[in-house]
Amino acid sequence: MSDTPCPSTGGHPSEIAAAAAQLLGSLRAAPPLTHCITNAVVTGFTANVLLALGAAPAMVDIVDEAGVFAGAASGLLINLGTPVPEQRAASLEAAAGACAAGTPWVLDPVAIGALPVRTRLAGELVALRPTAIRGNASEILALAGFGAGGRGVDATDTPDAAADAARALAGRWGSTVAVSGEVDLITDGRRVVRIANGDPLLTRVTGGGCALGAVMAAFLGAARDSAFDVLTAVAAATLVYTVAAEHAATRAQGPGSFAVELLDALDAIGPDDILAAARVEQVEL
Numbered sequence: 001m002s003d004t005p006c007p008s009t010g011g012h013p014s015e016i017a018a019a020a021a022q023l024l025g026s027l028r029a030a031p032p033l034t035h036c037i038t039n040a041v042v043t044g045f046t047a048n049v050l051l052a053l054g055a056a057p058a059m060v061d062i063v064d065e066a067g068v069f070a071g072a073a074s075g076l077l078i079n080l081g082t083p084v085p086e087q088r089a090a091s092l093e094a095a096a097g098a099c100a101a102g103t104p105w106v107l108d109p110v111a112i113g114a115l116p117v118r119t120r121l122a123g124e125l126v127a128l129r130p131t132a133i134r135g136n137a138s139e140i141l142a143l144a145g146f147g148a149g150g151r152g153v154d155a156t157d158t159p160d161a162a163a164d165a166a167r168a169l170a171g172r173w174g175s176t177v178a179v180s181g182e183v184d185l186i187t188d189g190r191r192v193v194r195i196a197n198g199d200p201l202l203t204r205v206t207g208g209g210c211a212l213g214a215v216m217a218a219f220l221g222a223a224r225d226s227a228f229d230v231l232t233a234v235a236a237a238t239l240v241y242t243v244a245a246e247h248a249a250t251r252a253q254g255p256g257s258f259a260v261e262l263l264d265a266l267d268a269i270g271p272d273d274i275l276a277a278a279r280v281e282q283v284e285l
Helices: 013-029 043-053 066-072 085-101 116-126 137-143 160-173 200-204 208-222 230-251 255-268 271-277
Strands: 033-037 056-058 075-079 105-108 132-136 176-180 184-187 191-195 280-284
Touching: 013 208, 013 230, 013 271, 013 280, 033 043, 033 066, 033 085, 033 208, 043 056, 043 208, 043 255, 066 085, 075 085, 075 208, 085 105, 085 116, 105 116, 105 208, 116 137, 132 137, 132 208, 132 230, 137 160, 137 176, 160 176, 160 184, 176 208, 176 230, 184 230, 191 230, 200 208, 200 230, 200 255, 208 230, 230 255, 230 271
Parallel strands: 033 056, 033 075, 075 105, 105 132, 132 176
Antiparallel strands: 176 184, 184 191, 191 280
16 A cells, blocks of 8 residues: 555546445455454444454454554454443554554544543554544544534534534544534545535434445555555545445445445445446545
């Protein structure tokens, strides 16, 4: 996984979709071991999303194990949804272990801003330079010091309102920043990708956003030995997940059936589905 744009992802939206299709194939051919330290509300759903996609989930959040495991994993997610004391310590240990081993990792700073414990923890973790940061607009604004957070886990801002904050985070920490919303915004500080796929039912299922962070970690793991850069891997994860959500929504009767249909859609999605449905815009800054 390179740190600079590769020739095969030269910025055209159709090339982003092609990269997503290729990385999905790589992920399924060699399932990345995806280490997740995530919140208690979504652990099972997140593991099932990764399994449906073709990755190998591992929920290791114990002190004295998390750092070792992060070093052996293909990718790591740290989600701050329910940061109990041991999980806070395990998160810092895992991030340090990932950094030492070169394991790509994703920080999801859930509900930071108004809540002091997780806000302090997010500040410590972001200083360890996550490969990618994923959050809603209010969380990204708060992490960058541009706002006070949203209403709990719900955003009160739009991705475009958080664009400057996302670029600031990317520039300061060297991370690719993904802002989830009606149109997802992803930036490495030099380029911006907007993805208009997805469905509102994702916001009505517990773990809909949190699982995306795990999918990003899996795609980063799949991209480690490829020519694809971090921005492309994060955009690919977002595109595959949101196209699958669209497919699931066509068969769902409501949020309950949507959660089941999403797992089936992630299992069934293929390159042709991604190429046909992608609504992607990329610009150079």
